[in-house]
Amino acid sequence: MPTQILHYPRLDTVLMVEEFIRKHSGEFTKNKIWEKLPRKVMYQTFCVIFDYLLKSGKIAIDKEGKVAWIFDEEAVARYLKKKHLFWKK
Numbered sequence: 599m600p601t602q603i604l605h606y607p608r609l610d611t612v613l614m615v616e617e618f619i620r621k622h623s624g625e626f627t628k629n630k631i632w633e634k635l636p637r638k639v640m641y642q643t644f645c646v647i648f649d650y651l652l653k654s655g656k657i658a659i660d661k662e663g664k665v666a667w668i669f670d671e672e673a674v675a676r677y678l679k680k681k682h683l684f685w686k687k
Contacts (some may be wrong), residue, residue, distance in 0.1 A: 607643045615647045623667040
C-alpha cells in the first residue's frame with residue numbers, strides 16, 4: 599500500500615534542501631541534514647524531498663550513511679548544447 603503524503607513540499611523548500619546538500623556533500627547523514635537545515639521542515643516533507651533526490655539521481659548515500667551530491671549540471675548543459683534532444687514528427 600503506497601504511503602499517503604499529507605503535505606507536498608514547496609519549490610523553495612526543495613531548492614533549500616538541494617542547496618544544503620550540494621554545499622555539504624559527503625559531510626552528513628540524512629538525519630543530520632534534516633537537523634541542520636537553515637529552516638525547519640516537517641520530517642515527512644523532508645523525506646519526500648530526499649526520496650525525490652535519490653530517485654532522480656541527484657544524491658547518493660555511501661556505506662557510512664553520508665549523503666553526497668552526484669548530479670553533474672555541467673554534463674547536462676554540454677549535452678543540451680549539442681542538441682541531441684529533439685521532437686519526433
